[in-house]
Amino acid sequence: MEIENSDSTQSSQPDENLTVNTPPKTDNNAVQTDAETLVKAPLIQSKNEPVPLNSKEWLAKAGWKSNPFTFTILPELFVGYAEQTAKLLSAVEEKHKIILMVGPTGSGKTTTLKWMSSHLPKDYDYIYVGKPPRHTEEFVQIFNEKYKSFLPFFRIKNMYQIPEFLKKKIGKKHLVVMYDEAQESSIDILEWLRVLGDQVDNMSVVLSGLPSFENVLEKLETLRRRIVIKIGLLSLTKEETKNLIRKRIRNAGGTGDEFTDDAMEYAYQKTGGFPREILRTCNEMIYKAMSEGKMSVTAEHVDEEKEEELAPPLRLMEEMTPMQKEVMEMLLRPMTPGQIADTMDLQKYKSRQHAVRSVNNILKRLMEDGMVERRRTDRAFVYQLKSHMKNLVVKS
DSSP states (O other): OOOOOOOSSOOSSOOTTOOOOOOOOOTTOOOOOHHHHHHHSOOOOOTTSOOOOOHHHHHHHHTOSSOTTSSOOOGGGOOSOHHHHHHHHHHHHTTOSEEEEEOOTTSSHHHHHHHHHTSSOTTEEEEEESSOOSSTTHHHHHHHHHTOOSSGGGSOOSGGGHHHHHHHHHTTSEEEEEEOOGGGSOHHHHHHHHHHHHHOTTEEEEEEEOTTHHHHHTTOHHHHHTEEEEEEOOOOOHHHHHHHHHHHHHHTTOOSOSBOHHHHHHHHHHHTTOHHHHHHHHHHHHHHHHHHTOSSBOTTOSOGGGGGGOSOOHHHHHTOOHHHHHHHHHTTSOBOHHHHHHTSOGGGSSSHHHHHHHHHHHHHHHHHTTSEEEEEOSSSEEEEEOGGGGGGSOOO
């Protein structure tokens, strides 16, 4: 409701076109003006104006038992990657020794492993190692926990007993070791896993890690040569993105129609189908709808301040040359073109100046594509990835 301000001081010579109604005097001869009355009167909200809702109120009104877009791993809601999961299961069923699965942070590697654990054949067993141990001796505890026994003589005492221990425990079954975050693993442990795989016939190891893990494998020729199957995860299609949003909402108690088609279209365009970014974007859109008191989430419910961060350019990343990707990884921290050039193999160039020129051309392209920003320091310009790109690029 619009309120016009009025002057609280009456003129001794009122304008002839202005009608002034003088209120009655009180016992103490004080006069209360119309303006004072308006200021003190409670504001009445228009019936058409939406009332902002807090999270609890909005979820209750929507009939959702929880926010479906938190970063929670829910293998039962797994969506997409049909070709990759089929290839992964086939590789395991064919009993390949070492299987490699790579993808950027948030692309769904852990969810894929958890999903696979519930889709293995009945005569298969598995163990999930979420974080690589620092020392090989820690595998003693890992396998003792997997195959618990209260009798001390049925437990492993040192790592040298592991192969025979596993052979007895596995029997005719096939064991799948799901080894996540492989890029954090030491060379010694990776070599030990290779040897363990050679010694235990009924065992496969799925190494899951960031794309930079392939650089580590270049130093492990014997392990790399044992990898016959490689599976890459990156992003979902538009329909898979919409399916993910609907499945998450229905699992929380909704109908799946709370997001309009244009809202889901926006989520795909903004994230490029990158799973973790889909959840983040949908969560932001819900909170915008809450602030407006609206129950239907539309493409208008976006953070205007983040409009410039639309669509992490996943397709552009796929088309990059190895050198462009290398520069992207370096820019997880601020660097000058000269610093980037100094880390490269300068023998490929006529001179360092040519290398710097090549780096500058790459940086120009990355800035045009909205991936990189630059700022001036006392001596030179430094370049760094934009914040929304850091989840897509892995540290070397």
